[in-house]
Amino acid sequence: MRHLENLILNTDSYKASHWLQYPPGVDRTFFYVESRGGQYERTLFFGLQAIIKQSLLTPVSHADVDEAREFFTAHGEPFNETGWRRIVDVHAGRLPLRIRAVPEGSVVPTHHALVTIESTDAQAYWLPSYIETLLLRLWYPVTVATISWHAKASILEHLRRTSDDPEGQIGFKLHDFGARGVSSNESAGLGGAAHLVNFLGTDTVAGVLTARAFYGEAMAGFSIPAAEHSTITSWGREREVDAYRNMLRQFAKPGTLVAVVSDSYDIYQAIDQHWGRTLREEVIASGATVVIRPDSGDPVDVVERCLHKLDAAFGSTLNGKGYKVLNHVRVIQGDGINPNSLRQILERVTKAGFATDNLAFGMGGGLLQQLNRDTQKFALKCSAARIDGRWIDVYKEPKTDPGKTSKRGRLTLVHAEEFDSWRTIAVPDEVDDLDAAPAPAGFRHALQTVYENGELLLDQPFTAIRERSARALR
Structure with a gap:
């Protein structure tokens, strides 16, 4: 049953082909998670730490790559064997990703970036999209x-x-x-x-x-x-x-x-x-x-x-x-x-x-159980890509459903605690460190780096999460 624990197989079938679909010259991508509305106007953020600990801290091995190659070949999909072998050889099997998120227990209005995901290896630009299936299951504990x-x-x-x-x-x-x-x-x-x-x-x-x-x-x-x-x-x-x-x-x-x-x-x-x-x-x-x-x-x-x-x-x-x-x-x-x-x-x-x-x-x-991803309309979307050294906005804007229009640019979330006001803002291209991006007057950065290059950087205790949730009801 080892295949059920293989991170490379914890995805959708079509994801295996996406590394071949990006434009030439791309070396970084940037994604975000948001609730696009739904039954409630505010969501309580929870569960990312559990998902990271359960699925993203065990290094990928060459045996995992072998198994995934055999599976996708038989399944009818191309497989990025070179890309995954590089992750094992260069990164010791640890995913070259940076995940930033709002503190768990925070109650945030809908239509804001709760999580951002970006690649940290120029040859693994395809990786943030690959883990969408796994990471977007965050919708369940949040909902x-x-x-x-x-x-x-x-x-x-x-x-x-x-x-x-x-x-x-x-x-x-x-x-x-x-x-x-x-x-x-x-x-x-x-x-x-x-x-x-x-x-x-x-x-x-x-x-x-x-x-x-x-x-x-x-x-x-x-x-x-x-x-x-x-x-x-x-x-x-x-x-x-x-x-x-x-x-x-x-x-x-x-x-x-x-x-x-x-x-x-x-x-x-x-x-x-x-x-x-x-x-x-x-x-x-x-x-x-x-x-x-x-x-x-x-x-x-x-x-x-x-x-x-x-x-x-x-x-x-x-x-x-x-x-x-x-x-x-x-x-x-x-x-x-x-x-x-x-x-x-x-x-x-x-x-x-x-x-x-x-x-x-x-x-x-x-x-x-009587809920699904659309209860709060959760989505994980790409909002920026670096091509030939220049960041470009990536977004969708479907004419038939304006509610699915996605955000553009490298994003961060800021919060003015005095007024409990939240804003999702785009970071200027020249700013490399998102935590150092300028924030509007009276606002502070609300996202924290919780995972980087295979390591959990922030381990949040349950008592602190409960306190944030309770504070939002006072």
Whole structure:
């Protein structure tokens, strides 16, 4: 299975022929990554470091070149054997590239250069384009992090409106349920880690391990004991209350939380009869907080109705902002949750007089799978090439879709922190060091060189990434 780890084969088929398609005299190329718009006007940048560590730090070997040559010859594509042999012989298999990027955790408006890629060897001008397939998969963790961040903004808005302690609760208000709904464990890892930039709650083990492996965070997320339908229904319908009692006896201790799915049969009867009467005193005596989980029906209607029924059974207190906080119990809604339904639920329960304290959400497919590269219209494009010693602008400008017009020149991103203003600017031809390019008054360079000639130059800790993300919500 070694071929699955061969960097040269981590590309699209047609890329193998592109080294023959550039004009004579070209010796450098310059590419950039941007979100060209999409569902959200701002994106949270995350995941490049994981991709670099996973794919770009292992040197290419002559065995890799041999394997790639055999593959592409049989596959029907020409292969740049000379170019790849040079990378092995001259660069010890390390890619002669420079990658600059905005710090991970930054929240940047769309239509800006988030990453730039340039060749550093005159004979490897073709290389930035070759790794497009690999590098543009960055769209996935950025888009997951963006969805999660905007969900956090919605929840935090309602917490600040209805809760006495909004900042103390936000970390566990959106739980990642998405591992089983994605296409691969790698997706669960990258997407799960992207969510953990914003929240602390997850059931996606791969996300926690990805944050540990690539960002040095020993334990990025946490979970609690929780029932599933099989552990409840295996008791039989006539013993449903015994299944719930077992959850209390196994896990309900003072100060703990335990989540119990309660709609295997009838969520409203479960609350009215089992939780609200038969087990009420046991819940109170346990000292735990029992989190009731509905799992079907219209989530907006079901959540509100469950809150009213739990209020009738366990009572509530009014907080300092005049909203009800349930005693002893909470609700978590994980079925049918997406950014739209989440906002609708929050608005409904707020209107009904309940604090957001009473709710937590779980998001599965809506967080990790119901998205694609066009959700934020991600693209990696060439914007400049040096031909016969002179830089020229490279761009596309399709008449049939102005939204796909690409940027021109060697680009950098600048930021005015005082006004949170961002600009993507072209660097003058005579400036060789992009970090030394003149910036507009009040702006500072926002891109940092993270990878150069096979080495990771900047290793960003997860705590710093989380802080940048949180700062954008203050």
